[in-house]
Amino acid sequence: MPVPRSLTTAPHRDFELEVVAGEWPADISGEVLYSSPQALGNLPYRIFDWGAICRLSLEPGTRGASPGRFAWQSVSIETPGKRLFNRHPEQFSSGPIGYVSPFGPPNCSNTAPLPWGDRLYTTWDAGRPVELHPGTLEFVSEVGHVDSWGGSSMPMGGILPFLFSSAHPVADPERHCLWTVKLAPVMEPTFGMQPSLVRWDRADGTQVKVHPLEGVSFSGSIHTVSQTRDWVILCDSGNFKADAAEMMGGERTTTIDDEVPVWLVRKDAVEGLPSGTPVRPVCFTMSPPNGHYYARWDDTDGVSVVWEGMDLMDLALYMRPDDLDVNGNPVDPGAVGLYNMAMAPETIVEVVFDPNSGKVLEKGLFRTDWTFNLQLSAMDWSLEGMTNPTLHHVSYQGCRPGNISARAAKMYEGRIDLDQVREETPGALCSFERGSMELKGRWEYTDTADHITSPAFAPRDVGALAAASSYAGREPGGHDGYVVQAVCNDDGFRVELFDAARVSAGPVAVLKGTGKESIPVILHSAWSPANHELVDAERLRFSREVTDESLASVPEELRAAVRAVAEETDALL
Ligand SMILES: [Fe+2]
Numbered sequence: 001m002p003v004p005r006s007l008t009t010a011p012h013r014d015f016e017l018e019v020v021a022g023e024w025p026a027d028i029s030g031e032v033l034y035s036s037p038q039a040l041g042n043l044p045y046r047i048f049d050w051g052a053i054c055r056l057s058l059e060p061g062t063r064g065a066s067p068g069r070f071a072w073q074s075v076s077i078e079t080p081g082k083r084l085f086n087r088h089p090e091q092f093s094s095g096p097i098g099y100v101s102p103f104g105p106p107n108c109s110n111t112a113p114l115p116w117g118d119r120l121y122t123t124w125d126a127g128r129p130v131e132l133h134p135g136t137l138e139f140v141s142e143v144g145h146v147d148s149w150g151g152s153s154m155p156m157g158g159i160l161p162f163l164f165s166s167a168h169p170v171a172d173p174e175r176h177c178l179w180t181v182k183l184a185p186v187m188e189p190t191f192g193m194q195p196s197l198v199r200w201d202r203a204d205g206t207q208v209k210v211h212p213l214e215g216v217s218f219s220g221s222i223h224t225v226s227q228t229r230d231w232v233i234l235c236d237s238g239n240f241k242a243d244a245a246e247m248m249g250g251e252r253t254t255t256i257d258d259e260v261p262v263w264l265v266r267k268d269a270v271e272g273l274p275s276g277t278p279v280r281p282v283c284f285t286m287s288p289p290n291g292h293y294y295a296r297w298d299d300t301d302g303v304s305v306v307w308e309g310m311d312l313m314d315l316a317l318y319m320r321p322d323d324l325d326v327n328g329n330p331v332d333p334g335a336v337g338l339y340n341m342a343m344a345p346e347t348i349v350e351v352v353f354d355p356n357s358g359k360v361l362e363k364g365l366f367r368t369d370w371t372f373n374l375q376l377s378a379m380d381w382s383l384e385g386m387t388n389p390t391l392h393h394v395s396y397q398g399c400r401p402g403n404i405s406a407r408a409a410k411m412y413e414g415r416i417d418l419d420q421v422r423e424e425t426p427g428a429l430c431s432f433e434r435g436s437m438e439l440k441g442r443w444e445y446t447d448t449a450d451h452i453t454s455p456a457f458a459p460r461d462v463g464a465l466a467a468a469s470s471y472a473g474r475e476p477g478g479h480d481g482y483v484v485q486a487v488c489n490d491d492g493f494r495v496e497l498f499d500a501a502r503v504s505a506g507p508v509a510v511l512k513g514t515g516k517e518s519i520p521v522i523l524h525s526a527w528s529p530a531n532h533e534l535v536d537a538e539r540l541r542f543s544r545e546v547t548d549e550s551l552a553s554v555p556e557e558l559r560a561a562v563r564a565v566a567e568e569t570d571a572l573l
Contacts, residue, residue, distance in 0.1 A: 002325075002402030003451050004490045005334030006518030012038055012052050012074040015517045016065050017495060022509035024060065024497070025482070029463075030529045031063070032056045032456045032484050033113035034522040035122055038076065039337075041085075041092060041099065045318040046337040046521065048098030050085070051077040051110030051130075053122055053137050054522060056495060058458060058484070062530065070495075070511055072519075075137040077122060079130055080542045081106020081160050082139075083565040088558060097126045097162075102555050103562065104158025107142060111167040115528035116178070117470065118535055125167045125221060125240075129178065129200075131539065134531035140572060141539035143178070143200055144208035148275065150196070153184045159550045159562055165198070167524075168224040168292070170232075173383045173469070175267065177201040179232050181222045182210060192217035195234060197265050197279060205538030209275035213263055216281065220260070224292050228299035230267055231355065234281070236260040238289025240315045255411055256314045259287035264303065264355050282355045288347055291315070294379060296434070297386035302352035304363070306392055306434065308374055309347035311367075312416060315339055317408050326404040326421055338521065341403040343416045346374035348394065350437050364437030370425050373397035376524060378455035378483050382472035385459070389434040390477030391441075391500060395452045395485065398427040398445075427452045429485050431503045434478070441503035451488040454525035457500060458482045462529060470529055482508075486525070492516035542569045 034056070037049040057063040057071045065071035076082065084103045085092050092101045099106050107127035114121040120134040121143070129143040146152070146161040153164040169180035178200040186194040194217055200208040213234075220236035227233065238260035246252040263281035270279050288311045296304040317340035323331040347367040351360050378393040379385070401421050409416055426448060431441035445452055459473025459481040473481050479501045487494040496507035543566035551559055 002332045002335045004488050006490045007521040008334050010518040010520045014073045015513050016069040017511040017513050018069050020510050020512045024509045027461045028058050028458050028482055032525050032527050034525045035112050036522045037110040043094050051108050077109050078139040079107045080565050087561045104160030105162045106160050112524035113526040115526050116171040118531045123167045128163050133534045145206045146545050148207040150210050157553045159554055166222050166225050170225045170227050179225050186217050190217045192219045206540040211270050211279045214278040214280040226293050226295045228295045228303050230299055231303055232265045234263045239310045259285050260289050262286050302354050304352045306350045311346045312344035313342045323405040326401045326409045335403050340408045341400045342373045345371040363435050366437045372399040376454050378457040380457050380476050380478040382476050383469045384472045384476035388477050390479045392432045392434055393483045394430050395455045396428045398425040424448045443503050454486050454522050456484045456525040456527045458527045493519045542566050
């Protein structure tokens with residue numbers, strides 16, 4: 001069977017879960033946040049739709065749950081763009097990067113939660129990070145005035161800027177800043193996108209700093225930003241490429257690359273530089289293309305990075321109602337609007353870059369016939385855990401021929417091995433040793449009706465050590481704590497909790513909705529301590545971007561809505 005139909009049919013709602021197997025441990029705390037696109041506008045490709053934030057509390061009886069039960073909450077992210085959509089849905093139509101409107105392209109912020117200390121953000125690739133209230137989960141503000149970003153990535157009209165950025169900015173625990181990117185078209189050295197490194201210091205309130213990467217032009221996207229103590233690591237994800245014909249309403253013919261460029265920027269090189277000053281990166285190449293990569297914080301012995309490969313995973317392809325799958329069957333209606341799934345087993349690899357010599361050393365690699373749909377991973381994000389990472393946990397969803405279109409198979413003729421994608425294979429939660437990428441644990445989901453997704457690592461005994469960071473458990477690194485594994489199924493959503501050191505032993509406890517609720521598709525997750533209050537800080541007001549000049553590009557009859565949204569969002573601060 002293809003992926004659960006409930007991924008596209010289940011509503012966003014609050015409900016309660018209860019323990020249905022095993023015993024819930026007492027040394028787990030905090031909550032897991034999930035980003036999710038809602039299905040509100042009939043976009044053909046669902047991953048561009050309006051964002052929601054979902055929250056699973058790991059402590060029973062909190063966040064409004066009954067005693068002994070666990071709260072699942074879902075809140076729509078009401079950015080200024082979403083508020084304009086609420087007032088004028090008829091003005092929003094489908095474009096190649098989601099919605100377009102006379103107001104400009106809205107920020108749908110639907111891809112990843114980003115807890116940062118006691119603050120909470122959400123992100124996506126086509127807009128600025130968005131701050132949420134950590135207690136109520138309501139929208140608070142967007143990060144950085146558009147002028148400090150250097151204006152829109154490209155002119156699209158309206159009052160809402162188009163900022164082509166990254167869904168995974170990274171928070172710097174030493175410099176107390178956020179590192180992300182902005183992409184904008186250039187003609188030199190070739191026609192393409194030039195990335196800029198974007199730095200937002202929390203102390204700078206509404207201003208970000210932008211540093212173009214000198215001499216760089218490419219034709220992809222930068223989905224992830226990673227870092228060590230001294231370096232920021234950027235990479236062309238390689239698996240989401242714009243197609244000019246498709247943008248004009250025609251058929252997509254562009255395919256993903258076999259290798260991608262990587263750029264390292266030394267943090268000291270931009271320290272104190274005025275915004276706008278270019279910086280020259282150190283360049284490398286990686287293969288296969290990837291979505292996500294994570295560097296070890298300590299770079300004394302080189303820049304060590306685990307790369308979660310996306311071998312033959314083209315994220316620009318999605319399932320259409322008229323598609324046949326790779327076996328020639330009509331596509332299940334539940335799969336329509338979801339992405340075209342992996343067409344080859346995927347590679348996970350750890351490499352060390354030496355920025356001085358330009359050499360790349362491969363430390364460990366894992367790829368075998370069942371490593372299909374390396375979806376997302378779980379790791380210890382505490383500073384202590386990033387400094388000495390031990391285990392890296394990965395959810396493989398298994399091969400899903402019902403979610404591979406015949407159209408995609410034809411586009412990848414010669415690169416795809418059709419015999420490898422004819423049959424479904426089970427999903428598996430796996431633990432790899434950092435560095436060697438040796439498989440240390442594997443738990444298989446033999447029922448292919450189970451769709452595992454968005455794992456998160458919850459440290460054990462957070463707060464037990466007085467000198468540790470607020471995100472650190474007793475033994476940081478990724479082995480001492482729990483992997484919280486979301487399992488989507490049409491018979492009800494489950495949360496399976498694994499001892500991170502013994503994933504092969506199976507879940508130690510299982511939660512299920514008291515009404516067997518299913519959940520819609522979720523994307524990234526993140527663990528966070530439970531924060532309740534919005535800290536005082538200078539934040540961007542949407543009204544500061546509503547000027548006579550910017551308003552002039554909005555049709556007159558729609559300007560009242562813009563003013564109303566400015567007033568409404570000002571009242572939030
Ligand atoms: Fe991502």
